[in-house]
Amino acid sequence: MTAPAKVNGRAGRKRGPLVTPWSWLVGPLLIVLIVAFLVPMWLMVVRSVTDPPGAGLANYQEFFNSEADLRVLGNTFYIAAISTIACLLIGYPYAYLMAIVPQRVAGILLIFVLVPFWSSLLVRTFAWEVILRDVGLINTTLKGLGLIDQPLPLIRNTFSVILGMTQILLPFMVMPLYTVMQRIDPELTRAAANLGAPPAKAFRRVFLPLSYPGVTAGCLLVFVLALGFYITPTILGSARETMISRFIADQIQQRVNWGLGTAMAVVLMVLTFICLAIASRFVKLRDVYGALGDES
C-alpha cells in the first residue's frame, strides 16, 4: 500500500505560495489583532513596571513574596490540569461515538454539545449550585427518599469546581476531537482487524495514535481556558479553590491597584507560554492547528 502523496511533510492537499494577489485580505484581521490584542497586552506589561511610578519590579516582588498568591497560582494550574483530564476522559468517548454513528445521529449529538455552550456561563454555574448544594436538588431528593440523613458535601469543594468547569469546557474538547476523528479513515481500523488484531488492539494501535492531534488541540484549548476561570470556582468552590484570575480581578476592579494586577496577569501569561513551549516539545503544534479545521 503506497502512502498518500506528501507535500511539505503533510499528507493531503498541496499548499500554495505564501504571498498571493489575495494576501492583503489578511490585513484587516492583522490590524485588529495588533491594535486590539497585542498593543493592550504590551501596555499591560508596561504598566506592571510603571504603576505606581518608578515601581520597576516591585509589583512582581510583592507577588512572589506573598505566600497566598503563590499557593493560589499553583492551585490554578492544578485545577486547570484536573479539569483538562476530566474533559478528556468524558470528551473522548463522546467524540468517538459521534464519529462512528450515522451522520444524522452525529448531528443530534453535536447539538447536545453545543446548546449548553450557547447559554450563559453564569446561568449554568448557578444551575450547578441549585443542584449540588446542601438544600439543593440532589440532597433533598436523597433525603426525601430516606437514603441519607445529613446532606452530602457536594458543593464548596474541588469536586464541584471540577464538575462545573468540565461541563463548561467540554465543547472545547469534543469539537477538536471530533474534527480529527471523523477524518480518520475507518478502513485503516478494518485493515488492522483483517490482519488479525482484536478490536481493542486495533483501536489502540491505529485509531488512538491518529487521534492525537485532536487530543492535543482539545487539551491545550481546555487548559488555557481553564487557567482564566474564576467565576465558576468562586461560586461553586470554597476558598481553597480560589484561582489567580480572581485576585487579578480584585486588584484591577476593587483595589484599583493596577500595577499589581497587571503584574499578576503577566506572570500568568508567561507561565502559560512556558506550558505551551513545554507542550510543543512533545507534539507538533502545527498538528494542533491542523486539527482545528483543516481541509479533508
Place this chain on the structure above:
Amino acid sequence: MRIRSRSIAALFVVSAIAGACGSSAAPAPTAAPTAAPTAAPTAATSTAPTAAPTAAGLGTATSDAALCTAPTAPAGTTLTVSSYGGAYQKAQRTGWFEPYAKATGVTFVENEESANATIKSQVESGQVTWDLVDVGNDFGLAGNAPLLEKLDYNVIAGNEVIPGFASDYRVADITYGVVLAYRTDLNKGVPQGWADFFDLAKFPGKRGIYDYSAGGVFEIALMADGVAPKDLYPLDIPRAIKKLDTIKDSIVWWPGGAKSQELIGSGEVSMALMWNGRAWSAKNVDNKPVAIQWNQQLLTADFWVIPKGTPNKEAAMNFLAWTICKQNNAAPSDSIPYGPTNTLAKANPAKAPELAATNVNATTAYFNDQWLVDNAKMLDDQFNAWKTK
C-alpha cells in the same frame, strides 16, 4: 457521508464567539451595591461622635441655604450619575434624581456599573463622562486624590454629616450596617452578638461571611473575642484568625449582596454577616424567616465622589450638596432601608426602625477606612493565606 470538517470548524468558531461574548458579559460580582465597608470615624464610639472633623475643615454651609430648598441649575444641564443599580439605585432615583430633576430641569443620565477602576480609567484617559459616582467605603480617601475633585464645603453642609463620614474628596450619601442576620426558624434562641455567631455549640449551622478582607470578617472575630469597638484598630489579625479558625469549616463565603440574600434565604447558612438592606430584602421581599441583630453592628456608608476633570463639576457639586441637605437626605430611605447621613435629617418614622443609623447603640462599631486602605495588601495577604490553607 460524514459532516464535513469545514462546517464543523465554522460552527465551532461561531459558537466560540457567541459563547465568549456570553461568558465575558458576566463580571465577577465582587463588589455589589454598597460593597467594601469603609473605615469609620476614627473615634469609634457609637454615641454622637465627638471625633474631630478632617483636617480640611468642614466649611460653612448649612441646610438653611437656598440651594437646599430651592435649587436651580442652568438650562440644558445633564448630570451623569453612576451607582450600583437595582433596588438601591431605584431608591436613589425616586428619592433624589426625580425630585431634583423636577425642581431644576436637570436631565439625569444614569449608569448602573459604578466601579473604582472605571473612575481611574476615565480620569487617566482624560475622557470623564461620569459627573457623580456612588462608591464604597474603600474609595475617596486621600490616596485617591489625583482622581477626584475636592469637595466644596461652602456649598455642602459637611458639618451636619455624621463626623468622620465627610472628608476632602468624599461625603457619605447613605449609611448602612454590616449586621448579624439570622434565621429565626433554624436557631434556638436569639443570638445576642458576634460571640454567638462564633458559638457553634449553642447555635449550630453554617455561617455566611463577606469574602473581602476589609468586609468586616476580622472586626467581628475580634468583637466576638471581647475587643471593644473603640479598640478594634489597628486590627490584631493573629487574634482574629485564631477566633475564625474555630468556625472555619462552617463558613460559606459570599462574594456579593445578592448571594448573601440567597444564602440566608435558602437556609444554607443559619447566620450571616450581611448588609442590613439585604437582610431586610430576604425578610420582606423574599418572605423568609430572617431577623437582624443590631447589637455590635458595624455602621458604615457609601460615598459620593466627583471624578476629576468632569465638565459638569459645578452642577454635580450643587446636586451633591442638595442630597446632603437635611430636608432631602433621608428620601431614599422611604424605599430602601439605608439611612441618612445628615444628623439633622429625619427619616420616615415608619421606616426608621429598619435603618442602621437609627439602631446605633453603645455596642455599635465603625470601620477605620484609612487604616484598612493603608494596610490593604497586608490584609489581603493574611486573609487569603488563611482562607486558602
